[in-house]
Amino acid sequence: MTQLTTLGGMRNTSFASMHCSLAQSLELIGDWWTPLVLRDLYLGLNRFDQFVKDLGISRNLLTDRLATLVDGGLVRRTPYQQNPVRYSYELTEAGRELVPILMALTAWGDRWATPPAGQPIRFTHSTCGKVTTPTVCCSECGEALDMGDVEPSPGPGGRTAPGTALIASVLGLEPKA
Numbered sequence: 001m002t003q004l005t006t007l008g009g010m011r012n013t014s015f016a017s018m019h020c021s022l023a024q025s026l027e028l029i030g031d032w033w034t035p036l037v038l039r040d041l042y043l044g045l046n047r048f049d050q051f052v053k054d055l056g057i058s059r060n061l062l063t064d065r066l067a068t069l070v071d072g073g074l075v076r077r078t079p080y081q082q083n084p085v086r087y088s089y090e091l092t093e094a095g096r097e098l099v100p101i102l103m104a105l106t107a108w109g110d111r112w113a114t115p116p117a118g119q120p121i122r123f124t125h126s127t128c129g130k131v132t133t134p135t136v137c138c139s140e141c142g143e144a145l146d147m148g149d150v151e152p153s154p155g156p157g158g159r160t161a162p163g164t165a166l167i168a169s170v171l172g173l174e175p176k177a
Contacts, residue, residue, distance in 0.1 A: 038098055041089060066089060104135060107133050
């Protein structure tokens with residue numbers, strides 16, 4: 001792992017060298033502010049000043065987070081004004097695919113870390129018109145996933161590497177002595 005120095009001290013470790021999809025994902029979105037910026041993009045905010053006003057985030061920190069999201073391919077930046085140059089932001093396909101994950105995390109927060117005034121947002125499924133609680137479901141049968149119902153197994157890239165020692169041990173990927 002590499003030590004990073006970033007604005008606001010929110011992140012001091014890089015997971016870039018870890019051979020783990022979760023670690024690689026956290027490399028892109030694993031600080032406190034980034035999921036909130038992604039949420040705001042989903043909810044329709046798309047300009048720098050809108051994010052600053054809604055989140056109360058410092059301009060330097062927001063600049064850093066947006067650059068990371070653009071460089072990581074999660075957000076697209078498009079100029080909407082030339083003098084001075086100002087940009088609007090929108091989710092890319094990769095960013096849009098994160099939205100259901102953020103919804104599921106929000107549902108977890110509604111259950112286990114509800115703000116004192118109650119659930120701050122509800123999601124309505126446009127197909128059926130019903131308020132829904134986002135869940136993670138099996139891509140094959142549609143059943144909600146629970147940790148006791150899923151068995152990990154080696155993927156095509158499975159190997160022993162930094163960040164995978166426990167997985168390698170559980171999956172029997174450790175080198176034979």
